[in-house]
Amino acid sequence: MNAKTDGGTEAGGLPAGARERRIATGGIDLCVAELGDTARPTVVLLHGYPDSKEVWSAVAHRLQDRFHVVLYDVRGCGRSTAPKPLRGGFTLEKLTDDFLAVIDAVSPGEPVHLVGHDWGSVQGWEFVTVRRTEGRIASFTSISGPSLDHFGHWIKKRATRPTPRRAAQLLGQGAKSWYVYALHTPMLPELAWRGPLGKRWPRLLELSEKVPRGGYPTDSLPDDAAHGAWLYRDNVRARLRRPRTDCYAHAPVQLVTPTGDAFLSEHLYDDLEQWAPRLTRRTLPAKHWVPRTRPDRLADWISEFIDGSDPVLPAPASSATGSYADRFAGQLVLVTGAGSGIGRATAFSFAEAGARVIAVDRDAESAARTADMARLVGAPQAWAETVDVADEQAMEKLAEKVAAEYGTVDVLVNNAGIGMAGPFLDTSTEDWKRTLDVNLWGVIHGCRLFGRQMAERGQGGHIVNTASAAAYQPSRALPAYSTSKAAVLMLSECLRAELASKDIGVTAICPGFVNTGITATARFAGVDEAEQQRRRRRTSRLYGIRNYPPEKVADAVLRAVVRNQAVVPVTPEARGARLLSRFTPRALRGIARIQPPA
Known part of the structure; x- marks a missing residue:
């Protein structure tokens, strides 16, 4: 056993308490590490190229309390020995022999749950589609690594029946696979790695992928990478030329696709259902090395998938049914103003997509109700937090609590806002201050605090700011409200430019007349309380007649995040005003002069 270091890991980069042993197979010794209770379901984590088992340390740490976790160095990597000679020693058939030797030793008689990344996933596809492993694999989670057989059929289909789209996909993946050609070059990869x-x-990993060190990669990297080049030389060309026709998965498969993967196109998995009938798809806004950069998300998805596929374990408490479940399942989403209206509808839509939701509102009871209902409609976890977004210190405490207890937010929706109407000369300084404090400063606080956490994590994210059609449609009746929303729109545009380099998208949502509760609490300047109430009732009635539901705005929010849209007018009148503001602003100014009915 290695000596323990700070942070709860061993000197070799594995979690504290890892038990190592060696397993002999095919003339080599494999170094195998185990964590957790051996009586629990076994999860085998298989690393890729040019990694060793330590790439999984953060994921293994999160899984060990629930599962018997097994990691092993593939032949020629880490503390496993290399075959002699190297040529011909890394075929998928021999790697399958190794896998069977390991699972026979660590889980005799019981199937295992397999998780593979990169070449670990390539191997996993082989294991889950060959006859001799049937019944030994309970589930397979594939991350950033295709089946070579499926890849061969994918290439053949696009080469023999080309269309412009298929040709573009083929050329795109060909460009991404530049490293495969390089690794087939004699001796140069070995010289470069050593x-x-x-x-x-x-x-390079720190700069390009924001990968933390923490025991990874290990000192064996140069030899691991040099030996691992034979994974490509022994398998890629042979399988792509003559892919197997019986490569059907005999266990449930979970596919995790990082949307920012520099080496694999998302289109590579377009036809996967024909080979894996029991397929669950997940997408993750991250780059290639997600075992290191997003271990929290992977651990949650692995646990959830195992719970749903293992007959011994209870079924998951909830399941995502929304249109974007593959995109948002398991992500952490914070919504301000979530106690009602657009905020509540947005929280529900993310919950239906399987996201973990933090419902924030200044009304504690409303926030709690939203969180309770979010769990019912699909959120695996939902929490309620009470805060006034205009209170800077309260927002700072909220950001600290969220980071400590729930993690870094993946999607932030700054939705909290208040209504303010009335002529400029009748609007008091206090009215202006309160409007700007909530509608503008509330957004600034959210962007500054949670946006910084996203940037420091280095794995991207998305910020949605609720502006309004009033941001670009002037009105003599809404000077304070329109000013605050116009500022939100410009803030969003500026942030989008600044944060693009950190893979953080920023969207300004601009609803029009939406049937929410904002009109019931809006303030009208220059009138007494009785007139305030009358105008609120009248405005609420008009919005009710228009009856544009907040659920449609919520759909637009999710769609905007998926598409990374900059400015999204939602209702027809919002889209129309946007067009006028860009092409015929004089007409819009003329409309602004019309005195609205009292």
Whole structure:
């Protein structure tokens, strides 16, 4: 056992308490590490290239309380020995022998749940589609690694029956696969890895993928990468030329596709259902090395998938049914103003897509009700938090609590807002201050605090700011409200430009007349309380007649995040005003002069 270091990991980068042993197979010794109770379901984590088992340390740490977790160094990597000679020693058939030797030792007689990343996933597809492993694999989670057989059929289909779209997909993946060609070059990969590339690789990962170190990669990296080049040489060309026709998965498969993967196109999995009938798709806004950059998300998805596929374990408490379940399931979404209206509808839509939801509102009871209902409609977890977004110190405390207890937010929806109507000369300083404090400063606080957390994590995210059609449609009746929303729109545009380099999208949502409760609490300047109430009732009645539901705005929010849209007018009148503001602003100014009925 290695000596323990700070942070709860061993010196070799594995979680504290890891038990190592060696398993002999095919003339080599495999180094196998185990964590957790051996009586629990076994999860085997299989690493890719040029990694060793330590790439899984953060995921294994999160899984060990619920499962018997097994990690092993593939032949020629880490502390496992390499075959002699290297040529022909890394075929998928021999790797399957290794896998069976490991699971026979760590889980005799019981099927295992397999998780593979990169070449670990390539191997996993082989294991889950060959006859001799049937009954030994309970589920398979594939991350950033296709079946070579499926890939071969994918290429053949696009090469023999080309269309412009298929040709573009083929060329796109061909460009992404540049490294495969390089690894087939004799001797050059070995010289590069044992020379400058091996020394600079950790820093390259930090810069390009924001990968933390923490025991990874290990000192064996140069040899691991040099040996691992034979994974490509022994398998890729042979399988792509003559892919198997019986490569059907005999266990449930969960596919996790990072949307920012520099090496694999998302289109590579377009036809996967024909090979894996029991397929669950997930997408993650991240780059290639998600076992290191998003271990929290992977651990949650692995646990949820195992719970749903293992007959011994209870079924998951909830399941995502929304249109974007593959995109948002398991993500952490914070919505302000979630106690009613657009905020509540948005929280529900994310919940239906399987997201974990934090419902924030200044009304504690309303926030709690939203969180309770979010769990009912599909959120695996939902929490209620009470805060006035205009209170800077309260927002700072909320951000600290969220980071400590729930994690870094993936999607932030700054939705809280108040209505303010009345002529400019009748609007008091206090009215202006309160409107700007909530509608503008509330958004600034959210963007500054949670946006910084996203940026520091280095794995992207998305910020949605609720502006309004009033942001670009002037009105003599809404000077304070329109000013606050116009500022939100410009803030969103500026942030979008600044945060693009950190893979953080920013969207300004601009609803029009939506049937929410904002009219019932809006303030009208320059009138007494009786007139205030009369105008609120009248405005609420008019919005009720228009009856545009907040659920449609919520759909637009989710769609905007998926598409990374900049400005989204929602209702027909909002879209019309947007067009006028861009092409015929004089007409819009003329409309603004019309005195609305009292």
